[in-house]
Amino acid sequence: MQNFERDLAIEICETIDSKKGNDIVLMEVGKIVSFAEYFIIATGTSTKHTTALADAVEKKLSEKGVYVSHKEGHNEGSWILLDYLDVVVHIFTEEQRSFYDLERIWKGAKYVELDIDMG
Numbered sequence: 001m002q003n004f005e006r007d008l009a010i011e012i013c014e015t016i017d018s019k020k021g022n023d024i025v026l027m028e029v030g031k032i033v034s035f036a037e038y039f040i041i042a043t044g045t046s047t048k049h050t051t052a053l054a055d056a057v058e059k060k061l062s063e064k065g066v067y068v069s070h071k072e073g074h075n076e077g078s079w080i081l082l083d084y085l086d087v088v089v090h091i092f093t094e095e096q097r098s099f100y101d102l103e104r105i106w107k108g109a110k111y112v113e114l115d116i117d118m119g
Contacts, residue, residue: 005037005086006037006038008066009026009038009040009087009112010114011061012040012057012060012061012084012087012089013026013040013042013116014116015060016040016042016053016056016057016091018056019052019056020049021042021044021049021053021091022042022043022044022094023097024041024114024116025039025040025111026039026040026111027039027040027103027110027111028110028111028112031108031110032106032108033106036085036086036087036088037087038086039087039088039102039106040087040088040089040090041090041097041102041103042090042091043091043092043093043094043097044077044092044093045094046077046093047076047077047078050077050078050080050092050093051074051080053091054071054074054089058071058082061084068082068084071083078092078096079092079093079100
């Protein structure tokens, strides 16, 4: 099961990258939280872009029969949360990402190296 979750998380990161998402981070949080195995944090250039990133993730996964369990912030677009149970996706505008600073809050998490071009 662990491989499915990791593969899913990596696929989400690749999808966000393909739509020009910025500063994509994959964190392994299963040892420090009980509600997820992975957090993905990414930044969009605007609320319209964050919404497009979230829509791309939902579309890509739904094509594989994987559906979002819970979604928040889609209408506002400054912080969109997509909960796939073991994989939680956070898509922020730059200002909101700096403000909430989830990397600092979950600093005990292990970072997963991503083999994607984030240039």
